[in-house]
Amino acid sequence: xxxxxxxxxxxxxxxxxxxxxxxxxxxxxxxxxxxxxxxxxxxxxxxxxxxxxxxxxxxxxxxxxxxxxxxxxxxxxxxxxxxxxxxxxxxxxxxxxxxxxxxxxxxxxxxxxxxxxxxxxxxxxxxxxxxxxxxxxxxxxxxxxxxxxxxxxxxxxxxxxxxxxxxxxxxxxxxxxxxxxxxxxxxxxxxxxxxxxxxxxxxxxxxxxxxxxxxxxxxxxxxxxxxxxxxxxxxxxxxxxxxxxxxxxxxxxxxxxxxxxxxxxxxxxxxxxxxxxxxxxxxxxxxxxxxxxxxxxxxxxxxxxxxxxxxxxxxxxxxxxxxxxxxxxxxxxxxxxxxxxxxxxxxxxxxxxxxxxxxxxxxxxxxxxxxxxxxxxxxxxxxxxxxxxxxxxxxxxxxxxxxxxx
Amino acid sequence: xxxxxxxxxxxxxxxxxxxxxxxxxxxxxxxxxxxxxxxxxxxxxxxxxxxxxxxxxxxxxxxxxxxxxxxxxxxxxxxxxxxxxxxxxxxxxxxxxxxxxxxxxxxxxxxxxxxxxxxxxxxxxxxxxxxxxxxxxxxxxxxxxxxxxxxxxxxxxxxxxxxxxxxxxxxxxxxxxxxxxxxxxxxxxxxxxxxxxxxxxxxxxxxxxxxxxxxxxxxxxxxxxxxxxxxxxxxxxxxxxxxxxxxxxxxxxxxxxxxxxxxxxxxxxxxxxxxxxxxxxxxxxxxxxxxxxxxxxxxxxxxxxxxxxxxxxxxxxxxxxxxxxxxxxxxxxxxxxxxxxxxxxxxxxxxxxxxxxxxxxxxxxxxxxxxxxxxxxxxxxxxxxxxxxxxxxxxxxxxxxxxxxxxxxxxxxxxxxxxxxxxxxxxxxxxxxxxxxxxxxxxxxxxxxxxxxxxxxxxxxxxxxxxxxxxxxxxxxxxxxxxxxxxxxxxxxxxxxxxxxxxxxxxxxxxxxxxxxxxxxxxxxx
Numbered sequence: 001x002x003x004x005x006x007x008x009x010x011x012x013x014x015x016x017x018x019x020x021x022x023x024x025x026x027x028x029x030x031x032x033x034x035x036x037x038x039x040x041x042x043x044x045x046x047x048x049x050x051x052x053x054x055x056x057x058x059x060x061x062x063x064x065x066x067x068x069x070x071x072x073x074x075x076x077x078x079x080x081x082x083x084x085x086x087x088x089x090x091x092x093x094x095x096x097x098x099x100x101x102x103x104x105x106x107x108x109x110x111x112x113x114x115x116x117x118x119x120x121x122x123x124x125x126x127x128x129x130x131x132x133x134x135x136x137x138x139x140x141x142x143x144x145x146x147x148x149x150x151x152x153x154x155x156x157x158x159x160x161x162x163x164x165x166x167x168x169x170x171x172x173x174x175x176x177x178x179x180x181x182x183x184x185x186x187x188x189x190x191x192x193x194x195x196x197x198x199x200x201x202x203x204x205x206x207x208x209x210x211x212x213x214x215x216x217x218x219x220x221x222x223x224x225x226x227x228x229x230x231x232x233x234x235x236x237x238x239x240x241x242x243x244x245x246x247x248x249x250x251x252x253x254x255x256x257x258x259x260x261x262x263x264x265x266x267x268x269x270x271x272x273x274x275x276x277x278x279x280x281x282x283x284x285x286x287x288x289x290x291x292x293x294x295x296x297x298x299x300x301x302x303x304x305x306x307x308x309x310x311x312x313x314x315x316x317x318x319x320x321x322x323x324x325x326x327x328x329x330x331x332x333x334x335x336x337x338x339x340x341x342x343x344x345x346x347x348x349x350x351x352x353x354x355x356x357x358x359x360x361x362x363x364x365x366x367x368x369x370x371x372x373x374x375x376x377x378x379x380x381x382x383x384x385x386x387x388x389x390x391x392x393x394x395x396x397x398x399x400x401x402x403x404x405x406x
Numbered sequence: 407x408x409x410x411x412x413x414x415x416x417x418x419x420x421x422x423x424x425x426x427x428x429x430x431x432x433x434x435x436x437x438x439x440x441x442x443x444x445x446x447x448x449x450x451x452x453x454x455x456x457x458x459x460x461x462x463x464x465x466x467x468x469x470x471x472x473x474x475x476x477x478x479x480x481x482x483x484x485x486x487x488x489x490x491x492x493x494x495x496x497x498x499x500x501x502x503x504x505x506x507x508x509x510x511x512x513x514x515x516x517x518x519x520x521x522x523x524x525x526x527x528x529x530x531x532x533x534x535x536x537x538x539x540x541x542x543x544x545x546x547x548x549x550x551x552x553x554x555x556x557x558x559x560x561x562x563x564x565x566x567x568x569x570x571x572x573x574x575x576x577x578x579x580x581x582x583x584x585x586x587x588x589x590x591x592x593x594x595x596x597x598x599x600x601x602x603x604x605x606x607x608x609x610x611x612x613x614x615x616x617x618x619x620x621x622x623x624x625x626x627x628x629x630x631x632x633x634x635x636x637x638x639x640x641x642x643x644x645x646x647x648x649x650x651x652x653x654x655x656x657x658x659x660x661x662x663x664x665x666x667x668x669x670x671x672x673x674x675x676x677x678x679x680x681x682x683x684x685x686x687x688x689x690x691x692x693x694x695x696x697x698x699x700x701x702x703x704x705x706x707x708x709x710x711x712x713x714x715x716x717x718x719x720x721x722x723x724x725x726x727x728x729x730x731x732x733x734x735x736x737x738x739x740x741x742x743x744x745x746x747x748x749x750x751x752x753x754x755x756x757x758x759x760x761x762x763x764x765x766x767x768x769x770x771x772x773x774x775x776x777x778x779x780x781x782x783x784x785x786x787x788x789x790x791x792x793x794x795x796x797x798x799x800x801x802x803x804x805x806x807x808x809x810x811x812x813x814x815x816x817x818x819x820x821x822x823x824x825x826x827x828x829x830x831x832x833x834x835x836x837x838x839x840x841x842x843x844x845x846x847x848x849x850x851x852x853x854x855x856x857x858x859x860x861x862x863x864x865x866x867x868x869x870x871x872x873x874x875x876x877x878x879x880x881x882x883x884x885x886x887x888x889x890x891x892x893x894x895x896x897x898x899x900x901x902x903x904x905x906x907x908x909x910x911x912x913x914x915x916x917x918x919x920x921x922x923x924x925x926x927x928x929x930x931x932x
Contacts, residue, residue, distance in 0.1 A: 051914035125889070125916050171886055190878035194918050197909055198874060198925050204905045206927040209865060216871030267914030 025256030051267035053310040055330030063090035066351035074274035082275035113346035116364030122326035127311030132172035143175030150177035236285035243289035247296025270321035302337035327361035367398040378405025411901035413440035419932035423586030424822030468714015472706040572614020600856040601645035613849035616641035629790030630751035640703035646670035653699040653724025671695035681759030696724040813861035816844035885917030
């Protein structure tokens with residue numbers, strides 16, 4: 001690094017920044033059996049949404065008679081000012097995801113609903129540990145399921161060593177298999193959600209700091225315009241930015257084939273918003289990130305699967321602050337040219353009080369590990385045994401879901 | 407003995423650099439005997455000294471800097487001699503058209519180049535070691551980037567290398583101290599008698615050595631010794647231009663038709679000792695300036711002594727007796743100035759100025775007058791014994807009762823964060839970069855009055871926003887590997903407010919939890 005006192009490091013506040021998003025990839029070009037057999041060169045991207053995504057707001061069961069009452073002021077509708085497009089006769093997609101809707105119609109995107117990891121205790125930290133480690137329970141594990149899947153793959157050439165190290169590798173990709181990271185960062189800015197929480201803490205404990213920080217945040221906003229428009233540094237711009245960079249890297253002939261990224265900010269306890277508002281804004285960002293992968297990967301898109309997963313869902317009933325609290329089951333999304341899409345796959349549990357998990361959350365009917373195992377098997381041909389013992393230890397009961405990959 | 411977490415917070419944060427995480431037990435030790443915990447460091451008078459492999463003395467560093475400057479000058483002359491015949495640089499060939507019969511995707515290097523062209527790339531500003539280094543040795547290695555993707559940085563010159571080595575030694579010491587009170591004292595005195603590394607190459611070269619040689623040996627010693635060491639240190643003489651100051655009637659002054667430079671003399675009285683309104687006049691400033699003419703350092707030729715060492719140049723010294731603060735100082739050469747400094751060090755205004763600044767730094771922007779008065783008396787009675795001064799502060803009940811209203815400076819904040827995360831840096835780059843961003847570049851204050859010492863300066867809107875950005879980045883990099891609630895125990899235990907605890911418990915990720923913990927009032931205030 002240049003000696004920054006000598007050369008004042010001019011960090012453009014308006015530069016390309018990366019906050020709650022990072023990208024890491026496997027350091028090797030795999031030699032897949034399929035590549036030789038049918039000319040495919042599969043790519044897999046895992047997108048972790050930290051904070052617990054409201055699956056009922058993302059893919060809404062508008063055909064369930066109890067949905068509108070439970071989700072109240074933020075429930076989606078198939079008509080009105082911001083109609084949610086119907087994915088089938090029962091489920092509607094959030095209106096801020098037109099790209100995903102288009103992929104779905106082209107049968108390159110699918111939804112799995114009422115999924116959950118084996119974790120049931122509603123703590124973000126432990127929930128993310130379980131989601132990423134692939135173990136049945138929380139515990140400080142130092143490796144993730146994606147890394148252990150990589151270890152089972154044949155190693156090819158090392159990918160070009162030109163990737164700068166990004167801020168961190170998500171746990172899902174940490175472990176023995178070597179990885180590289182990349183981040184388009186100067187000084188990543190804190191996301192709005194973290195800032196809001198801190199201002200709130202200061203309001204209670206330290207009014208002087210509350211006022212200083214609020215002013216600092218306002219200056220920032222004034223300098224960069226409307227908050228709900230993608231701008232360098234805001235959550236949407238960051239998601240798009242990371243996706244664009246990652247897609248470019250993965251499209252290269254000697255680029256990584258398997259990657260993981262994480263997007264933050266999904267913990268919508270208050271003012272979640274319905275068809276417009278905070279969650280809508282974030283989902284728009286996720287949607288544009290998927291589109292960036294599609295365009296950036298070019299003709300490699302047809303060999304690609306993107307898995308979007310979150311640690312758990314949220315309460316079926318909205319709380320007193322027009323948001324939702326920590327829940328259990330939610331959605332997983334698949335996108336990519338290799339996805340057998342155009343389907344919402346769900347053993348729908350229903351939203352009657354008796355059908356809810358602990359009388360409050362969407363009940364899990366599908367094990368998220370089955371979904372991921374299905375994708376790993378479809379893309380890379382990993383055996384049932386490796387998946388049940390190494391990748392997701394003690395998971396034989398969660399059988400790989402068949403037919404997710406074309 | 408009962409555990410008192412609130413007092414532990416005062417011990418660690420007001421007096422020290424904050425609790426270390428991991429297995430340090432700092433908070434528990436501080437809670438079981440808060441005053442003893444702080445005072446333990448004062449019992450080790452040599453504990454403030456800093457020696458590390460490769461850190462050199464001021465003359466050695468001066469000689470290295472002179473040699474480097476000579477090399478640069480020579481290289482420039484060679485280039486100038488060769489310049490006129492230089493051919494224009496060849497243009498890079500235009501990109502060949504892609505051959506559609508053999509269509510391939512771009513290579514990764516090409517992509518990296520493109521991306522690098524669009525994006526600002528900088529080293530992560532937090533501690534440079536990837537959070538994942540705990541993993542396998544070859545994981546997440548920052549491999550050599552292709553030249554196209556990242557222009558390979560210029561190799562560091564000897565001045566930059568020295569600055570970084572000095573910075574690293576200081577940071578590592580701060581990370582490893584138990585309480586950090588002594589290190590806080592070093593930072594206080596170093597800022598009181600500050601120089602600025604931006605003054606020029608020599609200042610940058612000497613910034614760390616100045617603190618090691620003039621400040622550290624005396625932080626638990628006598629003020630008068632520190633004053634003399636500081637004002638005779640080449641770094642200070644260079645910073646405040648005294649090597650250019652000539653007695654108008656001295657031989658050199660007569661020959662060169664040049665004279666006094668009052669810069670150092672003024673700052674000695676205004677900033678280092680008596681303080682503004684401390685009872686000196688412009689005439690006193692001029693007088694002191696005359697008295698210290700000839701205080702300089704030997705240059706590259708070494709005519710006066712070893713290059714880069716303090717020397718008294720009698721040829722530049724104003725001859726004759728001088729009157730200063732109502733007293734006449736006979737013409738005794740170097741001893742004339744040393745006698746003047748000793749008297750100024752014992753002046754009641756100095757005691758008052760130092761006591762006020764000391765209490766303001768440690769206790770409150772508006773310092774409790776009873777404590778100031780007590781410390782002033784101690785300073786006078788003990789003949790400027792700085793260990794006695796520090797002890798008196800720790801012994802004053804007000805220093806333990808006053809609410810934690812002081813804002814941590816950027817340096818305090820970054821060091822405290824590093825300690826809590828139990829990360830001893832191996833490269834100072836991250837710290838240096840963040841200090842620049844937060845407006846406290848290491849050893850580089852904007853003026854000779856040093857960095858500000860009030861909360862208003864550090865709790866400014868833009869500063870808070872940047873602090874949050876940096877905390878978020880640390881959270882992103884290190885959060886996945888820590889349990890934020892464990893860290894809260896290490897940092898504050900039951901002295902943490904319920905709101906802070908809840909905020910951390912409810913964070914949406916470990917990353918966010920860590921950022922919020924680092925920004926919590928418990929970690930921002932001291």
